[in-house]
Amino acid sequence: MEVKYPEDSKTTLTDLVLPSETNPLNNLFGGELLARMDRAASIAARRHSRRIVVTASVNHVAFNKAIPLGSVVTVEAKVSRNFKTSMEIFIDVWIEDRESGKRSKANEAIYTFVAVDDTGNPVEVPKLEPQTKLEKERFDAALRRKQLSLVLAGKMKPQNATELKALFENNK
């Protein structure tokens, strides 16, 4: 099967924070950010698989920094690992300083998408080959994140999550 690189799926969405998208503290509403990340991640998953894709799970979201009204927000999504029919998508969120234009990291998230056919049945996706150091780190850690997600969803028995268990055993 075809091999693809994380860069092939890179998807960047840049947009403003408008008053209708903020909470009472005048910061970006969390649900709005989740929706922007879902949109970017779905395009990245689609670019990797060239298939219909559906969100299977949201594995991790860190709202580390509030994003004020008027901010320029950039959501960057890339496939970090493929499995058989599923893909992990890593999303980094940046805000831009109004005066200097310097970008700082505000948030990140990890979503899982599944490629499906016209009737909604999962189909195989191309293999991903990480290139950079960061892409390799994210690729290596993705299997234990998948196992954790499946355990939490009740789709895998904890005793079968070997990669996840190794994380705790190695830290004893």
Ligand SMILES: CCCCCCCCCCCCCCCC(=O)SCCNC(=O)CCNC(=O)[C@H](O)C(C)(C)COP(=O)(O)OP(=O)(O)OC[C@H]1O[C@@H](n2cnc3c(N)ncnc32)[C@H](O)[C@@H]1OP(=O)(O)O
């Ligand atoms: C090209 C450029 C132009 C772009 C042009 C724009 C296009 C832009 C695209 C627009 C596209 C909109 C994208 C909207 C995205 C939604 O908003 S979709 C709406 C929300 N999501 C849904 O409705 C999904 C509903 N769920 C389902 O359909 C099924 O549960 C699923 C996700 C297909 C999984 O089906 P299943 O029967 O459980 O199948 P199963 O074989 O057990 O699992 C399939 C894979 O999912 C994995 N999986 C299942 N559950 C989990 C879980 N909880 N955690 C982790 N992995 C899981 C399994 O491990 C398996 O992985 P592999 O080992 O095969 O890799």
